[in-house]
Amino acid sequence: MESFNIDPSVLKKLIADHIEDGYLENIIDMFKHDASLYNYVGELITDERLRVKIGVSALIETLRVEDPENVSKAIPSLFPLLKDQNPIRRGDAAHILGMIGNKDAIPFLKEIENDENENVRTIVKEAIEEIESEISR
Numbered sequence: 001m002e003s004f005n006i007d008p009s010v011l012k013k014l015i016a017d018h019i020e021d022g023y024l025e026n027i028i029d030m031f032k033h034d035a036s037l038y039n040y041v042g043e044l045i046t047d048e049r050l051r052v053k054i055g056v057s058a059l060i061e062t063l064r065v066e067d068p069e070n071v072s073k074a075i076p077s078l079f080p081l082l083k084d085q086n087p088i089r090r091g092d093a094a095h096i097l098g099m100i101g102n103k104d105a106i107p108f109l110k111e112i113e114n115d116e117n118e119n120v121r122t123i124v125k126e127a128i129e130e131i132e133s134e135i136s137r
Contacts (some may be wrong), residue, residue: 015037026116038071078096097131109131
């Protein structure tokens, strides 16, 4: 797989803008072509645009099926967000980790299962359950 030869900040903006504009299929193809793009997932879910956040969830949901050997590459970009001051970011990261379904995320999720924010606690609990059910399949 070849990486895109473009400035990372320009590439992240391009991905987010295309997701917002409804070109998710194009972004899915880009991720399948270049697995290094998974490194941007954490930053993409911090975008303030709701359509981008929802699009990133749809992206991961699709790639989990269409690119299962690479989707876990997004995990390292999500771990720092579990400690973010913003509870929405903590919850979004936990949700995406649950969608990915990799057992390596469980210890990191358990670190915040008693989060001060009730919504984050609920999302973390659901993410852990989702991963554990995936493992038992």
